Amino acid sequence: MTDVTRAGHRRPVHHWRRDLVELAALFTAVAVADVVANLVGHGPDGPELLVGSAAALVATAGFHTWWSRRHGHAPPTSDTDARPPSPEEQAGPSALPAGVTGESTLWRMRTTVKDEPGALAALCTALAGQRVDILSLQTHPLGADTVDEFLLRAPGALGAAEITRAVAQAGGSSTWIERADAHDLVDAPTRVLGLATRTALDAAELPLALRQLLGRCTIRSLPAKPVGGGRGPAGVPVEGVLEDTVMRLRAPEGGVITVERPYLPFTPTEFARARALVELDARLGSRVPRGQDVLTLPEGNDITVRRADTGDLVAAREMHERCSTRTLGMRYHGPVGDADRYLNHLLSPRFGRTLAVQTPSGRIVGLGHLLWDGDETEVALLVEDEWQRRGIGAELLGRLVAMAVEAGCESVYAVTQSSNTGMVAAMRGLGLPLDYQIEEGTLVITARLDRPGARADSAVGGERIARD
Numbered sequence: 029m030t031d032v033t034r035a036g037h038r039r040p041v042h043h044w045r046r047d048l049v050e051l052a053a054l055f056t057a058v059a060v061a062d063v064v065a066n067l068v069g070h071g072p073d074g075p076e077l078l079v080g081s082a083a084a085l086v087a088t089a090g091f092h093t094w095w096s097r098r099h100g101h102a103p104p105t106s107d108t109d110a111r112p113p114s115p116e117e118q119a120g121p122s123a124l125p126a127g128v129t130g131e132s133t134l135w136r137m138r139t140t141v142k143d144e145p146g147a148l149a150a151l152c153t154a155l156a157g158q159r160v161d162i163l164s165l166q167t168h169p170l171g172a173d174t175v176d177e178f179l180l181r182a183p184g185a186l187g188a189a190e191i192t193r194a195v196a197q198a199g200g201s202s203t204w205i206e207r208a209d210a211h212d213l214v215d216a217p218t219r220v221l222g223l224a225t226r227t228a229l230d231a232a233e234l235p236l237a238l239r240q241l242l243g244r245c246t247i248r249s250l251p252a253k254p255v256g257g258g259r260g261p262a263g264v265p266v267e268g269v270l271e272d273t274v275m276r277l278r279a280p281e282g283g284v285i286t287v288e289r290p291y292l293p294f295t296p297t298e299f300a301r302a303r304a305l306v307e308l309d310a311r312l313g314s315r316v317p318r319g320q321d322v323l324t325l326p327e328g329n330d331i332t333v334r335r336a337d338t339g340d341l342v343a344a345r346e347m348h349e350r351c352s353t354r355t356l357g358m359r360y361h362g363p364v365g366d367a368d369r370y371l372n373h374l375l376s377p378r379f380g381r382t383l384a385v386q387t388p389s390g391r392i393v394g395l396g397h398l399l400w401d402g403d404e405t406e407v408a409l410l411v412e413d414e415w416q417r418r419g420i421g422a423e424l425l426g427r428l429v430a431m432a433v434e435a436g437c438e439s440v441y442a443v444t445q446s447s448n449t450g451m452v453a454a455m456r457g458l459g460l461p462l463d464y465q466i467e468e469g470t471l472v473i474t475a476r477l478d479r480p481g482a483r484a485d486s487a488v489g490g491e492r493i494a495r496d
Contacts, residue, residue, distance in 0.1 A: 134163075134208040135180040135191065136243075138292065139200035143174045147199055151176065154198035158191065159183055166216055168295035175295050176200075179212055204292050220301060227309055230317055231337075231377035234309045235400050236435050238287060238302055245289040246403050249378050252282040268306075270299045277303060279378065280310035314338065316377055325418055329387075333427065336384035336395065338375045343392045344384075345371060352413050358448050359410045361470065374399070374408075381431055383424055385411075396424030398431050398440075405437045409451065416450065425454045433477050441474040 141147040148167075155162060161181040168175040182191060188205045195203050214222075223237040235247045250261040261284045269276040272293045277285045285306065287294075320334035336344075345368055348356065360370065374397050375382055385394035394411040407428050409421050432440050444451045446469055455462060455473045463474040 131184050132181050133184050133186075134210075134212065135178075135182055135188070135205055136208040136212060137178045137180055137191065137195070137203065137205040138175060139178075139195050139203040140170075140173050140175050141199055141201075143169065143172055147174075148176065150198045151195060151200055154194045155180065155191075158186060158194050160186070160191065163213065164215060166297075168297045170295065179208060224305065224308060227305055228312055229315075231309060231312075231315050232381045234305065234378070235285075237305055238285075240436075241301060241305065242287060242289065242294070242298055244291075245287055247400070248286045248288075249279060249400070250284045250286065251373060252279075252284075268299070268303050270294060270296070275299055275302060277306045280306070280313075281376075281378065283378070314377065323423070325420075327418070329418075331393070331420070332386050332388075333423065334384055334386070336375060336382040336392075337377055338372060340384055340392065341371055341375060343386075343390075344375065344395060347392045347395070347410075347412055350412055350414075351410070355410070355413055355416075358445055358451075359408065361443070361445070380406075381428075383427055385415075385420055385424065394420045394424060396421075396428050398428045405432050405435075405440045407432075407440045407442050409442075409454070421450060422454045422457050425458065429458060429460075429475070429477070437477060439474050439476045441472055444471050444473070445469055446471045 139151070141151060152162060155178075159182070162178055163181055164179040166177040168177065180191070192203050192205060220241065223241055226233045227237045235249065238247055239245060252261075264276045264278045264284050266278060268278065273288060273290050275287045275294055277287070279285050287302065314337060316335040316337045318335070320332050322330055322332050324330055348368055348371075373379060374395075380397060380399035382398075383396040384392050385396075386392045393415040395409070397406075397408040399406040399408065407425060409424055411421050411424075429440060442451060442455060446466055448471070452471070452473065455475060458475055460475040460477065463476070465472040465474075
């Protein structure tokens with residue numbers, strides 16, 4: 029009976045007739061070689077016999093090669109008790125689950141065609157000729173042209189170059205294609221509604237919602253009045269500005285939200301969707317989830333961890349006043365007197381998420397920030413002197429990393445001083461791959477979030493007793 033390996037590959041079937049022929053050929057070759065050796069050593073016709081034996085060996089090897097090629101790889105003509113093919117294999121690659129490696133692959137593709145009858149039909153016919161299934165299609169009219177956005181399922185052996193070539197021959201131009209995953213199977217209206225719901229629940233979700241809506245892009249939020257003073261960004265009209273690969277939208281608090289995607293121009297449809305999300309955010313005003321966790325520290329003190337916003341500005345300034353000059357210098361890397369100027373920016377949900385640690389009396393003793401910095405994400409911590417070395421920093425950092433993973437960030441980085449051993453220890457405690465860069469006493473530690481569901485274990489060692 030045919031044995032099946034763990035990898036699912038069947039072992040080849042051997043037949044006794046082929047083995048017998050191979051053994052006979054081997055014994056014949058050995059016997060001929062022995063006779064030739066004796067004759068060459070004891071007879072006068074040694075050279076002639078040597079040439080004749082060589083010819084015989086070549087003929088035997090040729091016969092063996094011919095026999096192996098004819099019978100070694102031929103399919104068996106009778107039942108071999110092999111494992112029967114699965115229903116998916118019987119139905120063919122198109123019946124396999126979407127995204128299965130080696131069988132079928134999901135692709136997101138965008139191409140431009142002439143807005144004329146038959147143009148889209150020619151494109152679909154070309155894709156069908158390559159055995160490519162069209163799972164979804166969106167059209168973006170552009171006057172004389174139309175941008176068509178596809179979600180495709182193609183045979184695993186078919187690469188992006190072959191798909192692009194077929195599309196170009198059917199009249200498509202400016203084609204862009206990249207791998208997709210199961211999340212892209214959600215249709216556009218459902219995805220937009222989900223993003224709107226996330227934005228309505230949390231103001232910090234707006235940049236993330238825009239990125240998921242528009243794909244791979246860089247999003248920057250510029251305040252109307254820069255933290256360090258100086259001139260703010262140029263004003264943007266209420267309806268926003270669309271300039272090829274860049275869109276500028278008026279932020280709800282008066283600043284500017286810039287979205288840039290250099291590899292692919294934005295369409296008017298995408299611009300309208302992004303503007304609708306920003307308008308929704310502006311109408312709802314400032315908001316953060318009000319859930320909180322109550323933790324018990326090893327020495328018995330209870331602390332509360334919750335989201336913070338600009339409503340905590342006064343309490344955060346009071347914490348600054350209780351912090352030592354050294355602690356503030358470690359956190360802000362500049363004149364200590366300027367520390368308060370950054371709080372309004374750091375606490376704003378437009379630029380990231382902030383976690384606050386407070387005592388039962390309501391006093392804030394720690395702040396943790398997750399800041400959207402274009403394509404990157406920064407983490408920053410500040411813990412009041414009297415509450416340091418109790419695991420609060422590690423608890424905040426673990427929660428911030430969990431938020432970054434949930435938001436789909438690929439990495440987070442922390443900027444600190446090389447002498448800040450507490451921050452270095454907290455980053456090492458994440459159990460994630462770390463990169464270090466040191467320049468003139470400034471240390472940048474980057475943690476790669478390449479483990480699914482990465483979440484650092486809390487170093488507090490306390491017990492969670494309630495969640496409101």
